[in-house]
Amino acid sequence: MADSDPKVALLAGASGLVGSYVLEGLLDAPDFGRIYAITRRPLGRENARLANRIVQFDKLESQLQGLACQVAFCCLGSTRREAGSNDEFYKVDVEYVLAFARAARKAGAQRFIVVSSAGADTRSRVFYLRTKGEMEQALAGLGFASVDIMQPGPLYGWRRQIRPLELVAAAIMPLVNPFLIGSQAAKRGISARQVASAMIGAARSGRKGVYRYTYPAMRALAQVKPVRA
Numbered sequence: 001m002a003d004s005d006p007k008v009a010l011l012a013g014a015s016g017l018v019g020s021y022v023l024e025g026l027l028d029a030p031d032f033g034r035i036y037a038i039t040r041r042p043l044g045r046e047n048a049r050l051a052n053r054i055v056q057f058d059k060l061e062s063q064l065q066g067l068a069c070q071v072a073f074c075c076l077g078s079t080r081r082e083a084g085s086n087d088e089f090y091k092v093d094v095e096y097v098l099a100f101a102r103a104a105r106k107a108g109a110q111r112f113i114v115v116s117s118a119g120a121d122t123r124s125r126v127f128y129l130r131t132k133g134e135m136e137q138a139l140a141g142l143g144f145a146s147v148d149i150m151q152p153g154p155l156y157g158w159r160r161q162i163r164p165l166e167l168v169a170a171a172i173m174p175l176v177n178p179f180l181i182g183s184q185a186a187k188r189g190i191s192a193r194q195v196a197s198a199m200i201g202a203a204r205s206g207r208k209g210v211y212r213y214t215y216p217a218m219r220a221l222a223q224v225k226p227v228r229a
Helices: 017-028 057-063 086-106 127-139 164-179 182-187 192-205 215-221
Strands: 007-012 032-039 050-054 071-074 111-115 146-150 209-213
Touching (some): 017 032, 017 071, 071 086, 071 192, 086 111, 086 127, 111 127, 111 192, 127 146, 146 192, 192 209, 209 215
Parallel strands (some): 007 032, 032 050, 071 111, 111 146, 146 209
């Protein structure tokens, strides 16, 4: 497959905050000819290039057999409050992400692009950051030619289910961001739309290996244009 040929994308989490913007961007992108969106419930959206696969995430790998793609985008994620317990949070943010990655690898994906978090670290004392760190570490060993990990700070944007902390971030972070410089720039707040654009930019970058992108790098990735006009 030539680099300029339209790609097939596999997207998990298309109904979420970042995932919905990724889906929107992929459907507008000339370099993606087909998008398989993996969700628990129907998206209620029609497009000639979109195929919405309804799955049970506990059976994800078996239910995605037979698909073929070049790039996989993973926007799965929860919060401790939404999940209800540490175990359920770990299931969504690690086990489901890895199950999706394995399914994508079997489908032929050479590039895996995922949303993690600024500060992700397997040694962190913070359960959320430690969980994200474990997910990142596990992905690096699955055999993809390229793994692109987005590590945003506070996310803001509009979603169906309002999260109070995101509303606070949307109001405060544009004022705080200019004061977060140097190594602290990774903690800057960023819009979900910009993270989504960075994920699509990563798919166009051509870089091989495992890369982690914080605020400045995501801003740059969001500007990468398609090879195909």
